[in-house]
Amino acid sequence: MPRTATGESSLARAVRILESFTLDEPELTVSEVARRAGLPLATASRIVGQLVEYGLLGRGPGREVRVGFRMWELASRAAPTRSLRNAAMPYLEDLHAVVGHHAQLAVLQGDEVVFLERLSARDAVVNYSEIAGRLPPHISSSGVVLMAYGPAELQERVLARPLESWTAETITTPDRLRATLDQVRRRGYALLAGHVHRDATGIAVPVRNGLGEVVAALSVIVPNDARAVSAVPALLAAARGIGRSLR
Amino acid sequence: MPRTATGESSLARAVRILESFTLDEPELTVSEVARRAGLPLATASRIVGQLVEYGLLGRGPGREVRVGFRMWELASRAAPTRSLRNAAMPYLEDLHAVVGHHAQLAVLQGDEVVFLERLSARDAVVNYSEIAGRLPPHISSSGVVLMAYGPAELQERVLARPLESWTAETITTPDRLRATLDQVRRRGYALLAGHVHRDATGIAVPVRNGLGEVVAALSVIVPNDARAVSAVPALLAAARGIGRSLR
DNA sequence: CGGACCCTCCCATCCATTGAGAGGGTGTTT
């Protein structure tokens, strides 16, 4: 029964296979891959075999499959991430050294916030964000900053959707989100205490490129107490430095 | 004239297309991609179009093509890189803060050295290594460490090949390389002054996992002068810390 | 305004891809 249920290119299937790996489950069996990608086992086995051959996937000591080293290598050539990261890294380090806990760099991708880089102290407060991890924009300080300075359509789309709640402090009404965005634009930074986790405060500022466009958000996560606001000047200064490095 | 010159899967071609992007030239035109991947223009155009649709490639403001954000996202889920990087990052930061210049983490991949992470000061001495960049093992201090503690077959393969020369100091004879490897094993670290660039000294130490296996090299690049050796204790201490974090 | 590049779409041809099933693993339960 050949070629029957298809209607899609083999490339599309390969990409679906690559997408079945997540941050939480970076290792899967072939069967699991087949299930997630919605492919017959034999087909999944064959494509996985090819991807392993080309290095995009790799095999662990058993038969489990994971994303391959070659994939990481190819992806690290991605220009958008690289130039921003290179410009930001020294400032992110300084920020981390001074403020402690977590210092992060995030960008907008689709309608979500993606963290490009994160520096964490070993004894830092909890933090749910992960490098390459995604969060809805209304949850985190980075997201609110990126929304506030982002395209109007994005704001409308996010405001139109139900706002997921993570703690008692999370913004869950469009009105409150709108008010927060206004406040961020007035103040030039976002400070959200206990929105992601009750013990943590996120503080974020916009990073502007040479043209004045907001291209990223720089943020720190600190304990949820009165001293949190003192991190704002360091953030603003670091964001300016990154902007200058971006030419 | 369809399907004639093929004999290979479309997936193989897609991977060849992804591989035509390099660190030095992260943006290519479709014609350039076709040339590098050895594909007819029409075919390259079609596959590039698909890869863009799936997000593995992206388009710049003009028509130029680059590696896509989604590719970076998928690759960041690669387990081998992630756990080592996460364990090493805090120590790499401390090392960088204390020693200055460049602090790097490298692993062996194939018969080459690949840099997983690098922290650089803005005013640091020159450094040719790049994140996701490759170097032949005999050139750099990281490479020599990874060779010294690596599998015997690797040493034989590298010793059998011609040893490329970068500066007057570069190791170019098998005898000298063998002697250097012995010295590294005796001392527990590698110090190569002026091998990559005459003004820079590389110092590297092995990073061991919980089983005592050498899984990476930790290194710093400092100015080529008498103070260089003083970085060794800090490197050794950091490598032990990383090893402990790897459980 | 000619020349040298770019890029995408078209479409008749046909071979690489397909997936059920066989065959053979490994690990756990009865």
Added chain:
DNA sequence: AAACACCCTCTCAATGGATGGGAGGGTCCG
């Protein structure tokens, strides 16, 4: 030790998605 429940890879005939020369239409430059 047998039964079970998973795993995974290979085979093979049928076929529809991939193929690539060329047409058509861009942009840039001197």
